[in-house]
Amino acid sequence: MDVREQLSSASKVVVKVGSSSLTTPAGTIDVDRVDALVDVLATRRRAGTQIVLVSSGAIAAGLGPLGLASRPRDLATQQAAASVGQGVLVARYTSSFARYGLRVGQVLLTADDMMRRAHHANAQRTLDRLLDLDIVPIVNENDTVATDEIRFGDNDRLAALVTHLIRADALVLLSDVDALYDGPPSRAGSRRLAEIRGPEDLVGVELGRSGGRVGTGGMITKVQAAKIATGAGVPVVLTAAAHAAQALAGADVGTFFHPGGRHPGTRLLWLAHAATGRGRLHLDAGAVEAVVTRRKSLLPAGVTSVEGEFAAGDPVDLCGPRGRVLARGLVNFDAGEIPELLGRSTKELAVTLGPEYERELIHRDDIVILESTS
Template identity: 45%
Template sequence: MTCEAENMASPRRLVIKIGSSTLTTSESSIDYAYLDALADQIARVRAAGWQPVIVTSAAIACGLEALGIAKRPSDMPSLQAAASVGQSALSAAYARAFAAHGIITSVVLLTRRDTADRTAYLHARDTLSRLLELGVVPVVNENDTVSVEQIRFGDNDTLAALVACLIDADLMVILSDIDGLYDANPAKVAGARLIEKVERIDRRIMGVAGDAGSVVGSGGMVTKIKAARVLMVAGIPMVIAHGRRPDAVVDAAAGRSVGTLFVANERPHEITPKKLWLALGDAARGAVIVDEGAHRALVERGSSLLCVGVTRVDGRFDAEDIIDIKDETGHIVARGKVAFASDEVELACGRTREALLGNRLLAPLAERPLVHRDELVVFE
């Protein structure tokens, strides 16, 4: 079945994330021929009834090229200056390529601060939705000019997953410099095989994800898997494909195999927009490790997390912070908003509910969940 044959009355929403190494040449300059080919693909999926949003990288690389800086600097002011120069060049390149198809593009720059605040998160959602209604192709990037380490997404895979959740996308496609997820690092292991379909992200999948790949970008396979983990819970399928594969976007939108497909789960009723924001909109400030009983209660029964199920605390956090919840092997099973500070939780570790209730200072930790199920996202 062709992409055109699948045209539907109700528009479907598609997020396409393009990595720096895909969008640039070996000299880290914009590959205009590639951008023209991409614009042609996106024009075709639009004609088939999709509303695409692009999440792009490469602003810093473009800025370094324009400024004549051969080696990527390490200091933040130089990187932000390059991003400022490069964002203009990158936006102009997208506008020119898509204008050939009569398509208007827009620029949407986000930082984690914009999404950690729920009000700003909702405003960003409304803006993107209105742009799509107007027939615009939004081009989203991290605002590297003002981002600092504490408010950076750090990789555009996370940003793309956030955008996909913001607009309630039907599909997300990551165009990378690798064909997909392999069962071993293909650069190091001869005979490594492509995993064409992933239905569950477990320890094995996380283990084969490996380390960051290209030095041109800041992400790697691990960040892609983490993005997929949230999207699968959100009911949004994700594809990792080689960006240089002809018609990768068109084929992915048509449901043809182009790399690795992460199959979306049937979206549970409790996975609300608020929970998706908790999962992606802010960085985890720390973690707690839970015992097997608490792990089962979270995964099998959808319970809140109680202090008595926590065996130890990892890092420092305050009440109302976002934390990761790990099993005894260190595998992240959930994320949520914590009700107590790490100092308080440490005092509760190893104590029974009765022991907590018998201590006037610790009694509140027995009476309230550490993480309430309404503010909890379970990844398994």
């Protein structure tokens, strides 16, 4: 079977659609576009495939009711628009899927939910149960409370993480562009990239950002999302919303990203791609060798300085002597405790501070390598 044809038999698929694929030129929700997408997804759902839809559009849907001509720049107004627009968006999906006798359930997440293990497990249970109950989950970032997350990726990264969370067989990224090209699609001579087998196929490719009024993502974030999913062993198709049916059927449309990795542990995946370092630990050359090359735990003796405010259990970035972020891990101490520990052995710390200090700053099982030193 051709690798693309695997999509036609996939039993569980995540589909992500961007704001620009759902809205009119004026920025309001386009009923016909929503219905056209739902026609495709509902048909596939009734054929037996479980579908999770990651949908942008809440902020865009709120522009009209609030009398806004374009996407606001300030966070508070973005959050207000999302608050108004999320209800409009879900109501539209509810009505559209109802034409097929299907019900939907709203699931609002932030990157923080994917980062904290208790929230992560709750999200997984909720999505699994919704699918068991024959509900189509409509997932969106919780833009009404998100801070940094609201400006990241137009839900592309979230879709890739949800793909791993529910153990989906494929991820389909729908955009207003029909494929990834080696240059701007409008430029004469730009060539569609039908398949991406690895990073080498992206060398020299120009990845532009969104030029739309209502979206926030672009090809950069979609390629990043594809990297997350394929790195976890899941194939990805990137194409236009108008080609959704063909993509799900395994036709030669858009760009197909071949899976290139095994399914990693969920915790390491969210630590690498969902977590944001709350601070930094700067390592000497010996500690870099131990942690990055030999995959050892990080000990206080190998840390030269600490930056930021964080608590025990928070993710922190691990930097080499030149300041480059090489890894990320879950730290065992508060930021205020660490300066007293630096450069000292754990045995010495146990003698002077107590036995609870005879342990690593970060255990090797709680470290993910982000960049090789080679």
